[in-house]
Amino acid sequence: MQPGTGAGALTERMPVDQDEVGALFLAARGGDRDALAGLVRRLTPMLWHVARAQGIDREASVDVVQTAWLSLLGSLTDIESPAALAAWLITVTKREAWRVRKTGRSEHIEEDAVFVEMRDPRPGPAEQVVDDDRRARLWAAVDALPERCRTLLRIVAFVRRPDYTEVSEALGMPVGSVGPNRMRCLAKLRELLVADRTGGWR
Amino acid sequence: MRPDDRGDELTELDAAILSGVRHLWETVDPMPPGLIDQVQFAIDLDYSLDLEVSRLVERHELAAARTDELTRLVTFESDSLSIMITIEPRVDGTARIDGWLTPGACHGIELRCPSRPMSTESDDAGRFSLDAVPMGIMQLIVHLTGNSRRIITPTMEI
Numbered sequence: 001m002q003p004g005t006g007a008g009a010l011t012e013r014m015p016v017d018q019d020e021v022g023a024l025f026l027a028a029r030g031g032d033r034d035a036l037a038g039l040v041r042r043l044t045p046m047l048w049h050v051a052r053a054q055g056i057d058r059e060a061s062v063d064v065v066q067t068a069w070l071s072l073l074g075s076l077t078d079i080e081s082p083a084a085l086a087a088w089l090i091t092v093t094k095r096e097a098w099r100v101r102k103t104g105r106s107e108h109i110e111e112d113a114v115f116v117e118m119r120d121p122r123p124g125p126a127e128q129v130v131d132d133d134r135r136a137r138l139w140a141a142v143d144a145l146p147e148r149c150r151t152l153l154r155i156v157a158f159v160r161r162p163d164y165t166e167v168s169e170a171l172g173m174p175v176g177s178v179g180p181n182r183m184r185c186l187a188k189l190r191e192l193l194v195a196d197r198t199g200g201w202r
Numbered sequence: 203m204r205p206d207d208r209g210d211e212l213t214e215l216d217a218a219i220l221s222g223v224r225h226l227w228e229t230v231d232p233m234p235p236g237l238i239d240q241v242q243f244a245i246d247l248d249y250s251l252d253l254e255v256s257r258l259v260e261r262h263e264l265a266a267a268r269t270d271e272l273t274r275l276v277t278f279e280s281d282s283l284s285i286m287i288t289i290e291p292r293v294d295g296t297a298r299i300d301g302w303l304t305p306g307a308c309h310g311i312e313l314r315c316p317s318r319p320m321s322t323e324s325d326d327a328g329r330f331s332l333d334a335v336p337m338g339i340m341q342l343i344v345h346l347t348g349n350s351r352r353i354i355t356p357t358m359e360i
Contacts, residue, residue: 036245040238041238044233049227062237062356063356067255067258069244070245070253070354073245074255134222138219138223142223142226156220157223158224186220189223
């Protein structure tokens with residue numbers, strides 16, 4: 001995998017660097033515990049949102065994310081590439097979350113209430129108001145997306161330069177479509193934000 | 203090379219938007235602060251062993267027997283067996299755990315917690331108990347008799 005050149009620097013605030021994950025994955029597969037711990041630190045936030053996006057409550061999500069990592073212990077040597085690792089973990093997390101839903105340990109996430117709250121920032125110092133305003137506008141735009149796009153971007157936002165084929169399968173989308181899909185969803189969001197000239201997203 | 207030339211790579215605006223999306227979800231639905239440590243503790247095992255994951259399938263709170271604290275009933279299930287435990291808080295800040303393995307058989311029971319590991323054995327009916335279990339996170343490991351397989355549970359807070 002090539003280190004990012006041009007766009008790499010621009011996306012360095014993104015938390016999961018596939019090159020770094022790749023190196024950690026190879027070391028962890030060889031039995032390096034620190035490397036495995038590094039993978040846990042980098043990939044757990046994404047898995048949290050995979051679990052929560054399936055509509056299960058926070059307590060169950062903690063169990064599900066742990067179960068996915070525990071399951072990985074016995075399967076590390078079967079996984080062939082770092083991209084396959086992310087896909088494997090996403091798949092197992094989703095499967096475990098579905099299992100929880102089937103047994104009724106789920107909650108109805110009141111997303112709407114959350115969105116409304118975020119759109120109505122409290123007054124604060126001037127800079128805070130600008131930040132809050134920008135955030136509220138972003139949230140309103142995210143809210144306006146179709147649910148499928150909202151969920152996709154929620155997870156992709158925690159991954160940097162994913163292998164689209166592998167991750168797309170894990171997300172239950174046609175092979176090879178997450179790239180264009182992500183771009184389509186991202187383009188929709190960008191349009192919504194850029195159309196809103198007062199929000200500072202230009 | 204401009205970012206736009208890289209096909210599926212992100213533009214600066216896209217990266218900023220995705221970064222904003224990430225911060226929003228981190229704010230709205232934050233990952234529990236202890237989750238990473240909990241996972242690290244749970245998987246700090248010898249993974250060359252034959253491990254079978256037992257998933258948490260049920261969690262109930264029962265009316266208190268001897269203290270004001272609620273007794274909890276938790277059930278884990280895996281391919282080989284199910285583990286049902288009750289966790290009863292004690293006034294001294296520890297807890298008593300009574301467990302029942304199904305199918306019932308004598309196996310080694312290990313309780314991992316950060317302060318001190320504990321162990322016992324189940325009887326022929328699969329029953330076991332552990333007293334004075336420290337509060338905090340813990341994980342159960344069942345060492346199957348006559349088998350190298352270990353059944354591991356996720357960690358849970360007691």
